[in-house]
Amino acid sequence: MQETLLEEQFVKPSGRTDVKSAFMAKIRNAKVQMISVDDSLSERWEHYEKLFQNIFKLTIAPFYGAQKERSSVSTVGYFLFSSCALLLSVVELCSSGARQLFGTIRSKLAVLDYLRGRAL
């Protein structure tokens, strides 16, 4: 979950800070990993992008043109190669990012179904 979205989604609409506190308590109990969307996340993703393009001699048109899109793409990229099971929100998705994301969510949920089956 992108931490910065909590303000927009749970505090501003109601104007009640206790809503955020209650929600955050639930999130922490559920062991949800909070991701701060900042330049370090984008830089980590771009590090892999550059290595990939150098090794395979590819030039990929950038997915993003603005800082907001860059953050979204980086967040999706982080999720795709992390062990996170579910990404709860992103700011904005370009269509290619959305396709990748939904495909990966299906894959990761399939893994969860499998693990759940094993646990039962």
Place this chain on the structure above:
Amino acid sequence: MTAYNTRLIASTAAPRAYGDLLEPRWSGQLAFEQTAIEWFATLLRHWGEDKGLAFMRRLAGQNLKILNGNTLITQLVAAGEHAGAVSLNGPRVELHQAARRADQNGLLSIRRSSTSSRLASRRTRPIPTPPSFI
């Protein structure tokens, strides 16, 4: 996941691990998705950058057929245009297999890699593949 065409590759000759893709017999036979950066990053994180980059550099020397789109690559591997694909979107392959099963004419076999994700890498046994997928 890695995929191969079962008409062109016998199951006994199929790659069992990513390292097998570096064998000379795969040169020029493999399709590769041009934006598979998350796959690339996953392996680098799993293996570490030294081992991961060494593998990627050797893989890049395998005369890969670089294409755009998992759907396209899935279809081309199923059609026999390419013997295999380095990494494909799993649900895309399964959708294709489901369509093929309707014709009772399965063309693709999938091989889940133990390093395709960190979650998967923690398994001690491979995910059992339903018999109808093979």
